[in-house]
Amino acid sequence: MKTYRLQQLADVTEGHILKDIMPGDYLTYGGLAFERPGARAHTNDGPGGIDYHVHEDCEAFLILQGKGEVEINKAHNYPVKTGDVVIIEPGEDHHLISSLEDPIVVVWCHAGATRNKNQID
Template sequence: MRKLTVADLPDGGTPATLAAIGAGWGPVIRGGISRYDDAGHRTHAESDRHTHDVPEIFTIVQGSGHVEIDGARADTFRAGDLLIIPPGEDHHLVSDGDVPLVFTWMHLGSLDQA
């Protein structure tokens, strides 16, 4: 996992910047926005392994929490952070804050989907 902030992006996060973050991968093939109201909410069941065969980029819009990578607590995040999860890495977001956790998620496709 890599963590950046929106302030780290030279142009505020245009599609070209997002493509550079996921260098070697194609366009966004699916995505969405999620909201979790309760502190301690984990994005997937504790026993579930959650991986993808493509990179996933999270943008934290509101709230804070921590990331679990391969079953271990890895790093904290807050509004304005971007989390880049490489293919095959087991990942979960856990809300720690007093306000609802709101984030976007995007899966990048392969270059032949560009």
């Protein structure tokens, strides 16, 4: 896991805003999530309902509002807050935990070598 602040991102006019901190020429998929107070994302997502969530590529979380923690490999919890950018490395089991008092709003995304299928004719 790597962490940054939004103001550390490069001022880019080509490519995507995360190109200097995660591999991939294009943002390939992602979304906006409004997490419930105290929610732990990806709980029991693994095969057969096991509590395991990993990717073969990097995933970025941009914390737009709120605070919470990122749990990595069930061993470490790292605090996050509005303005943080978190890069999850390939193979890291990860779970975003939203605070009870100030729930997280997050943009999550992956990058890759080709554009999203909706951007290709």
